[in-house]
Amino acid sequence: MSEPKSPGFWGSVWEKFKRDRFALGALVVIVVLFGIAVFQDFLAGSRPIVLKYEGEYYFPVLFQYPEFFQTDFKDLVKELPGGDFAVFPPVRYSPTENDLLSILVPPSSEHYFGTDDRGRDVLSRLIHGARISLSIGFIAVGISAIIGIILGGIAGYYGGKTDFIVSRLFEVMMTFPVFFLILTILAFRDPSIYNIMIVIGVTSWTGVARLIRGEFLRLRKYGYVDAAIALGGNDARVMTKHMLPNALAPVLVDCTFGIAGAILVESALSFLGFGVPPPDPSWGDILSQSQRYVDFAWWLVLFPGAAIFLTVTAFNLVGEGFRNAVDPKFTGDG
Amino acid sequence: MDSALEIRDLRISFSARGKKLEVVSGVSLTVPKGKIIGVVGESGCGKTVTALSVMRLIPEPPGSIDSGEVIFDDGNLLEYSERDMRAVRGNRISMIFQEPISSLNPVFTVGDQIGEALRTHLKISKREERQRVVELLKLVGIPAPERRMKNYPHEMSGGMSQRVMIAMALACSPEVLIADEPTTALDVTIQAGILELIDDLRVKMGMAVLLITHDLGIVAEVAHKVYVMYAGKVVEDAATKDLFADPKHPYTVGLLHSIPDLRDSKEKLDAIPGVVPSPGDFPPGCRFQDRCPLVIDKCRAEEPPLAEHAPGHLSACWRADDVELKV
Amino acid sequence: MKELLRINGLKKYFPITSGILSRVSNYVKAVDGIDLAIGRGETVGLVGESGCGKTTLGKTIIKLHEPTGGEIIFEERDITNLSTSGMRPVRKRMQIVFQDPYGSLNPRMKVEDIVSEGLVIHGVSSNAERREAVRETMRTVGLREDALARYPHEFSGGQRQRIAIARAIALRPDFIVCDEPISALDVSVQAQIINLFIELQERFGLTYLFISHDLRVVKHISDRVAVMYLGKIIELAASRELYENPLHPYTKILISSVPVADPTRKREAAVLKGDVPSPIDPPGGCAFHPRCPIAVEKCSREEPALRDAGGGHMVACHLV
Incomplete structure (x- = not known):
């Protein structure tokens, strides 16, 4: 056997993912967004x-x-x-810099994407908003994934009464209209970025929990799980080493969609005025200003709208490609 | 001997990752009318693909039938149009599969499913259909057929489901029945009943049966003639008695030695070493060479043809006359 | 022969729940009061049709299922009610090999990690010693060392089963439950794996509980054979004795159903009527009586006990 070193599961998932041109393109978009978020001060600032x-x-x-x-x-x-x-950075304005002499200026060579009603540069705010949107997306989903994996894992592994109790908890959680729940909580608390992340995180874990529970129930019947128990492995080891890695792929797919969802929720919150507090830039916040000037200030609608659309679509396309790549029907995994 | 079905020099390949892999390499076999023909081999030997090609059920792509003929009723099935083929499939040639439960549609009752086979091919009234279904269920030995026909597949055991599958396959009194591992998923006590049923029906209806299995014991019990397949080729072809009394291919001998006999006990079996080569890794010359105890230089250089070594007993081995069964 | 393992009246019932409150409405009596003793170095075969509870028995003996009743004595020590942590030292001594070579290996782990897992869990030896132990085990089961860096999906069914056997013997256990270990393999590979089991037993003095539906295989490898029907052992005898002189009508039918690779020896057709009844609601009296060709009235009334019919040949039938 002198074949090249085996790629392993994630290696072969990547091989399959690469073949999907849309997903690969979307991944490039996300990488670029990350670049923008990391290097925001080099791209826009005074x-x-x-x-x-x-x-x-x-x-x-x-x-x-x-x-x-x-x-x-x-x-x-x-x-x-x-x-x-x-x-100077290519955009010479900081996102919070007011210039009351140039309010609601349409796109020009001075302000590429125009300015808002306080004379702030829209492009600069979009660039700085990327970090906020992405971190809300990732951290909120991270929180929900951790909660979901722990609760779903416990329910699926132990089954029986434990499963019964935890599953009822999922169901109670799912009966809440999450968006209004978030609105209610934020009405009582400061709408800081951190609070928004936490609130989205702790209200949206049911999807992951149900997925993990289902996967664990399925995997519990596998020989290698029994074999690990027979070797003397304790519950934590069996769950983390043998079950979680095999249950993770669908969860990660779900999380990718979840990030898109969280970004959308944040935009919606900001649009309604419950979001990231001013003067921090947020895509939804820019969009919310446009309400008042929508009949002429088209740039306040188009650019933040496009940014939200592009990001959400990119995450959804990556999620889609990822889902196809980990689908056992195509991997022959089992 | 009048043949019901004849496969001539069939070659089938599948393409995977841009490579074309031949899985059936020039298989010829004849199924005479009213006889049971066994095809024996291990997984990957091409036996199932050969059977599926008769029914024209090979997905193309990735599969492709590269050459050969399947002669049925003086025509070549491989040249039939899809429409003509539909008139043959399930009507004049039927097939039963290994997994009875997954072969039945869970949302219809078994009566509906057998009726469907009848409706597709015969113009009969609702009442005749019902009557025929009951008859068929009775024929395959299902007790209380009037009640059973209203059951859904999940309400039946594996043995019962396989009987239903057989009833479906027999609905239109086919001339040829292809049975692909019909008893592998069943318990031995039920297996015996199913084999007996197939043999009974053959006698009653004069069907020809192509029985595909990995179990030499099953072949010994019901088949009249056996083809042993290995790595996409027929390596031995003989009447059942001759094959078991005096096998002429080292692979056949290896298979026979691999089965623990009810009579002997706790000692090592004469196992065939190594594993079946996968398509694409077939060595030049004889494909069994790396696992063969009788291998000589000639085997590595030249592929042995399927030649007659005793009357009606063909073997593809350069040393066919040196092959011996240990007793 | 010294006794290694004994089970007394072992029971495993699975509750069937119904309704939104998951009330237990009934039980599947998968293992229903089994007594069995296995001597050190012995192979006891366990045969029966699907659904008879043989796999559940195997898993309950090594406590992959919590027993519902009865006791399990391993090396003169009652392990029935040991906790997970109390079981740990015992787990080193008893292992299992499963039927499905595809589902029994973790697809995300390299072969080296799979085989060394037991050694890691029990903290046996240093890293370097462990690597050597794993290599030695691989050679023992007939696998090449370069397999260690690969993933299970790159192997054939037979090789995967060798990996599973390597995992089981890496800790040098005394007792292995072999749960249909060759049923999913090709005929020529089955013979290789049977040989491997025989070799390992000679080399390490292993004790096997060998579960299979294939009587030919069980007969070949076992010293004694137990026949199970609906959660109970109905016959138990030395394997030659059982095959040459079966006493229970079910055993007789089972043996006569096995196809023999000899066309000159036509067996008399002994076809069993009906299917295995549901273990939720087994027939009263002798559980086999509705299918039994020789049943009398008493069989439906009274359950026959497993008793010695002479020379250690145990059978549970009123008519023997």
């Missing part, structure tokens, strides 16, 4: 990336310098002496 001032080099994006405390760099660079220079 501080220069590199500044040579009086012969010294400064990196104001990365570091705070006491000598520039409360300096407006835009004024500073207007009178730079010869030999000194400044490199």
Whole structure:
């Protein structure tokens, strides 16, 4: 047997995923979004990336310098002496920077995506909103996945009475209209980013829990689970080493859709005014402003709407591709 | 001998990951009228694919029938149009499968399903249909057929379901019955009954039966003639008595030695070493060479043809005359 | 022969629940009061049709199921009510090999991790010693070392079963439950695996409970054979004795049903009528009486006990 090293399960899932061009394209979109979220300050902001001032080099994006405390760099660079220079991000406005002289300016060479009703640059707010949307999506889904895996796992592994009690808990949880539940909770609490993540997380775990429970009930009948028990493995080991890895694929698929859902929920919350508090930029918040000016300020509708649509669609396409790739009907797994 | 079905030099391949793999390489076999012909081999030997090709049930792609003929009623089934084929399938040639439960549709009663086979091919009234269904269920030995025909598949045991499958296959009194491992999923006590049933029906209805199995014991009990298949080829072809008394291929001998006999006890079996090569990995020359105790240089160089070594006894082995069964 | 394992009146009932409150409405009596002793180094075969409870018995003996009643004595120690942690040292000594070579290996684990798992759980030896032990075990079951870095799906059924056997013997247990270990394999591979079981027994002095529906195989490998019907042992004898002189009418039919690879020996057709009755509501008296060709009135009234019919040949039938 001199074949190349075996790819393992996730290797072969990737092989199959790659063949789906839509999903691969969507994955590229998500990677780019991540890049934007990570490097947001290099893409949009009022501080220069590199500044040579009086012969010294400064990196104001990365570091705070006491000598520039409360300096407006835009004024500073207007009178730079010869030999000194400044490199600004492609979008020279910070997301919170008000310019009351240019309110609701349509897209132009100055403001590529126009400005909002406080004169803030829409593109800059979109770029900075990416981090907020993605982190809400990932952390909220992370929270719900952890809760769902633990509860679903316990129900599916132990079965019997435990399963009965935990399953009733799922059902009670599912009877709540989640969106209104979130609205209610947020009405009593500060709508900070963290609260939004936690609230979305703790209200949307039932899908994962039911999936894991079903998978665990199925896997419980497998020989390798019995074999692991027969070898003396304790419950935790059997669950984490033998059952969870084999149950994870459908959960991860579900989580990918869940991220899209969480981003959408956050946008909806912000649109209704319950979302990320100002002045933090959020896609839903930009969209909510557009309500008042929708008859002429089309850029306030189009760009944030497109950003939300693109992100949600990308996550859904990746989820779809992922689901096909892990489908046992195509992998011959069993 | 009048043949009901004849397969001539059949070649079938499947493509997987851009590679074309031949799974049946020039198989010829004849099913005479009113006889049971056994096809024996292990998984991957091509026996099921051969049977499916007769019914034209091979999915194309990935499968493709590259050459050969299936002669039935003076015509070549492989050249039939799909419409002509439908008139043959389930009517003049029927097939039963290994898994009776999954072969039945869970949302219809068994009476409906047998009736369906009748309706498709025969123009009969509702009352005649009902009558025929009851008769068929009685024929395959199902007690209280009037009540049983109203049952759904999940309400029946494995043995009962297999009887229903047989009743369906027999609905139109086919000339040829193809039985693919009909008893493998069943208990031995039920297996004996099903085999007996197939043999009874053959006598009563004059059917020809192509019985595909991995169990030499079953072949010994019911088949008149046996084809042994290995890695996509027929390696031995003989009357059942001759095959078991004086096998002429080392693979057949290996299979016979692999079965623990009820008479001997706790000692090592003469197992065939190694595993069946997969399509695409067939060695040049004889495909059994790497597992064969009699292998010589010639086996690795040249493929042995299926040749007659005793009257009516064919074997594809260069050393067919040296093959011996240990007693 | 010294006794390794004994079960007394072992029972395993599975509750059937119904309604929204999951009330227990009935029980499947999969194992219903079984006594059996297995000597060290002995192979006891267990045959019966599907649904007779033989797999449940195997799993209950090594406590993969909690017994409903009775006791399990392993090496003179009652393990019936041991907790999970109390079972751990015992688990090292008793193992199981399953029927389905596809479902019995974790598809996400490499062969090395599968085979070494028992050693890891019981903290046996250092990493280096463990690696060597795993390699030694692989050689013992006839697998090449380069298999260790691979995943189960890359192997054929026979090789997978060798991996499962390697996992079972890695801890050098005394007792192995073999639950239909060859039923899913091709004929030529079956013979290889049977040989492997025989070899391992000679080499390590293993004790087997060998469960199969195939009488030819059970007869071949076992010293004694127990025949099960609806959760009970109905006949138990040395394997040659059982085949040459079956006493219970069910055993007789079972033996005569086995196809023999010899066309000159036409067996007399002894076809069993009906199917195995439901273990939820087994027939009263002797559970076999509705299908029995020689049943008399007493059989439907009174349940026959398993008794010695002479020379250790045990049978549960009124008419023997």
